[in-house]
Amino acid sequence: MxxxxxxxxxxxxxxxxxxxxxxxxxxxxxxxxxxxxxxxxxxxxxxxxxxxxxxxxxxxxxxxxxxxxxxxxxxxxxxxxxxxxxxxxxxxxxxxxxxxxxxxxxxxxxxxxxxxxxxxxxxxxxxxxxxxxxxxxxxxxxxxVKPARTKCYIEGTQETGRDLTLKCVSHEGSPLLYYAWRKSSSTEDLPATSLLNKDTGELLLKNASQEYSGMYSCVATNRVGTDQCSVELNITPPINTAGRIAGAVIGTLLGVFLLAFLVFCCCKKHREKKYEKEVHHDIREDVPPPKSRTSTARSYIGSNHSSLGSMSPSNMEGYVKTPYDQVPSEDFEHPPGQNPNFAPSKVAAPNLSRMGAVPVMIPAQSKDGSIV
The missing domain is CATH 2.60.40.10 (Immunoglobulins)
Structure with missing residues (x-):
């Protein structure tokens, strides 16, 4: 119903x-x-x-x-x-x-x-x-965890025509992290040849030119916060590689030459010191110091006197004995022109004895100098 x-x-x-x-x-x-x-x-x-x-x-x-x-x-x-x-x-x-x-x-x-x-x-x-x-x-x-401790750096040579990479890494932060780059030195956008990987934070710049120079900023983001860092890019003309190589070669050669010169000087100095040491050693040990003429003469006379004194009467038969009281005449023939007034005076044997002279027996000698 x-x-x-x-x-x-x-x-x-x-x-x-x-x-x-x-x-x-x-x-x-x-x-x-x-x-x-x-x-x-x-x-x-x-x-x-x-x-x-x-x-x-x-x-x-x-x-x-x-x-x-x-x-x-x-x-x-x-x-x-x-x-x-x-x-x-x-x-x-x-x-x-x-x-x-x-x-x-x-x-x-x-x-x-x-x-x-x-x-x-x-x-x-x-x-x-x-x-x-x-x-x-x-x-x-x-x-x-919010992104934190984010670092930016450049990888590659900052020269015209080269490829380089701007890298951005956040050392703290929960995944998933996303990265974004922007050119902060002006209102310009990123270069047309740039390639961005938002997951790794890498910005690749191909065939860089001087217009790419400037300040770049990277922003790391996750669901709870953000953090950022900056880096300055300065693109310069390429350096003269040939001149750099030539300079390096010349510098290396100069260094080698200087090293060789130092080694040569050290070796020469070592040889000189070694030679001086050897000469000093030879003089000190092998060569006796020279004696004076007076000492030599005395030694010679002493040795002859000892030799003559040791002769026995039998050995003296061959010698001509001269009495001490008979002294040969000292009248010498002077060459013409010599002043006879300077002739040596005659001294008798007894006078020589009284004056302290020592009689010496002179053995007879042959013409060739041998003792008869």
Missing amino acids: ELPPPAALLLGSLLLCGAGLTKGLTITSADQTMVEKAQGEKVTLPCKFTLSQEDQGPLDIEWVLIPTDNQKREQTIVMYAVDRIYNNYYDAMNGRVQFTDPDPKSGDGSIDILNLKSTDTGTYQCRVKKAPGIQTQKIQLSVL
Whole structure:
């Protein structure tokens, strides 16, 4: 049987009211399954709920960290029970986690995590219990690291006509990182021959010209932040390679010549010192010092005297004996023209004895100088 329109509207209203009366505990937060934040920032994980008249048991709100490894147990982060907050379960977040509302029983069980770290990444679950109602909600948190310590540098020769590469590397930052280059010294765009790889940060400049010179900036970006660096490019004409090679050859030859000259001087000096040492050694050890003529004469006379004194009477028979009292006349024939007044005076043998002269016996000699 079809009811009239006013009766149908009244019946629908009664049904909705009945449904509302029988509805239990419900989490009303938006279904936000993924949250991304940067390291060092603050994040709020939502968990708002409503209660019904049928929920008469004690209110419990619990946040747990679900491990990625199924073999590990869930880790309780913070909990509200019996009108009290417990937040010292997880040492890694001790002092960094709290309920957003100091009185969670008002219907807001959201939590704040301060000073995020990359190790905070994971799946978090909110569980609200009030018997007989129970509801849960999961949220995936990703803590990303902003790009940092980005460095720019040039690889290649900065000469006209050469190919070179501008490189940009960020030493910190969560993937995925994207790089972008721009010429910051003017409003000009990148050179027409440039090729950019946004994933590696390399900017290839082919057949460079002096118009390419200027300041270039690189910006590294990921989902939570940016960082940048700059480098100056100065394209110059090519250097005279032939002149450089010639200069290098000449310098090398001069160096070799100087080295050879030093070696020669050292060897010569060494030979001179060695020669002086040998000569000094020979004189000191092999050659006795020369004696004076007087000493030589005395030695000769002494040796002759010893030799003559050692002769026996038998050996003296062949010699002509001259009495000491007979001294041969000292009248010599002087050559013509010599002044006879300078002739030596005659001294008798007895006078020679009285004067201390020593008689010497002179052996007779043959014409060839041998003793007869």
